């Protein structure tokens with residue numbers, strides 16, 4: 710996700726410096742004109758605004774607050790925008806550390822996958838320092854099609870986890886329908902087509918359905934990243950709201966991970982369902 714986002718900024722004429730743990734993944738960006746620095750701290754000290762796009766809460770914290778992390782290069786007047794999907798506690802910890810340097814902090818997780826990232830069509834769910842939000846708005850508009858400012862740090866993360874909770878349940882329900890249709894003698898491709906024409910149509914079904922029918926799961930959104938947010942358990946627990954459907958879906962993502970599908974697209978959750986169906990028939 711970080712690479713296409715940075716690539717769009719470079720193509721829009723921004724002066725970009727990059728760092729990634731695996732340096733070779735920066736090569737395409739360097740050939741587009743980006744500069745490279747050897748640590749997040751050095752990126753932060755050489756740039757006005759630093760964007761971070763990391764896998765999970767642990768890596769987002771490490772890159773922001775660990776040794777040679779971005780916070781070490783932050784100072785008053787600079788901004789840090791974390792676009793990773795993390796949890797409430799991690800986002801607040803990162804925000805606290807960044808603002809302790811005098812810099813400003815914005816959380817800005819994104820809705821939209823690999824293709825929207827490439828096409829500059831992401832949706833930014835931002836919260837935190839409003840003046841930083843206004844300052845980076847033109848950059849968000851290069852990478853995305855819309856942006857929401859949601860108030861205090863934590864609200865962007867909560868919005869992202871709610872949206873992913875709905876998406877995770879929808880995908881499991883879709884997988885159940887595809888599998889069931891096959892079992893009762895229907896063509897699952899026709900199911901995809903019928904759904905695409907009705908009120909429950911969602912781009913996700915039309916996009917992923919045809920490959921799911923072929924048992925192919927080219928990774929756009931890795932299954933491990935869907936499961937890491939535990940189906941929105943964080944926000945739900947904070948207000949003691951039951952989320953029975955999402956919680957059941959999450960169990961299936963856990964099974965999929967145990968089957969070695971963590972790095973495949975999250976639509977591979979259908980394989981966990983197939984395994985469950987098979988074991989129930991023995």
Ligand SMILES: NC(=O)C1=CN([C@@H]2O[C@H](COP(=O)(O)OP(=O)(O)OC[C@H]3O[C@@H](n4cnc5c(N)ncnc54)[C@H](OP(=O)(O)O)[C@@H]3O)[C@@H](O)[C@H]2O)C=CC1
Nearest residue numbers: 710730731763764765768793794819821822823929930934
């Ligand atoms: N893919 C998608 O469709 C979407 C993803 N997201 C969110 O965006 C984020 C990135 O997703 P995506 O690009 O798919 O994930 P990837 O797993 O492809 O990339 C994750 C990045 O995190 C880095 N990383 C992982 N662990 C560490 C660590 N310990 N220290 C330093 N760097 C680390 C990786 O570095 P390295 O290259 O060295 O492995 C890589 O640059 C996630 O938070 C995800 O939930 C949000 C919307 C959509």
Ligand SMILES: O=CCCC(=O)O
Nearest residue numbers: 794820821822873930
């Ligand atoms: O977190 C990523 C979800 C993928 C999407 O929004 O399409």
